[in-house]
Amino acid sequence: MLDRNLTPKLLRYVQVSSALAKRALDELGQHRDMQKQAAEMQPALLTQMIEAKAVGEHQKEAAQKMLGNHTGTLQLLKSAIDRISELSKNQSKQAGDLGEGVDAEKAGLDTGETQDSNWSLESGYVGEKTAQKKASDEAILKVLDAPGV
Numbered sequence: 001m002l003d004r005n006l007t008p009k010l011l012r013y014v015q016v017s018s019a020l021a022k023r024a025l026d027e028l029g030q031h032r033d034m035q036k037q038a039a040e041m042q043p044a045l046l047t048q049m050i051e052a053k054a055v056g057e058h059q060k061e062a063a064q065k066m067l068g069n070h071t072g073t074l075q076l077l078k079s080a081i082d083r084i085s086e087l088s089k090n091q092s093k094q095a096g097d098l099g100e101g102v103d104a105e106k107a108g109l110d111t112g113e114t115q116d117s118n119w120s121l122e123s124g125y126v127g128e129k130t131a132q133k134k135a136s137d138e139a140i141l142k143v144l145d146a147p148g149v
Helices: 006-051 057-067 070-090 135-144
Strands: none
Touching: 006 057, 057 070
């Protein structure tokens, strides 16, 4: 007494099994391709990390092992970011950093001379046309060594 529904059920089982096996093999192939790409990048990355002093020369072997797995790679990335952060804190101020105000003399603005009403640092308008020399004009003319300055 053979079940008549056994054949269609068996065919459906084979179809589903084949689809799942194909999906698993595709995932495995993709994973192996990514592992291969990562392995090809490791030597160059390790050399770059040593040259940038993110990893010491004496830590080369340990870093190479860490680059071989995801957890180790993330630990290396975190330590590199910490190192970059530490170095950037120790650098001197950059042009974009906020600073403190200084007096005019320290900034080189106090020349001891009285300025006329069109002095560019006291004018409330940017680009105001005038026939007189402004402080910015004087600085440019000094650089150009223009006669009459």
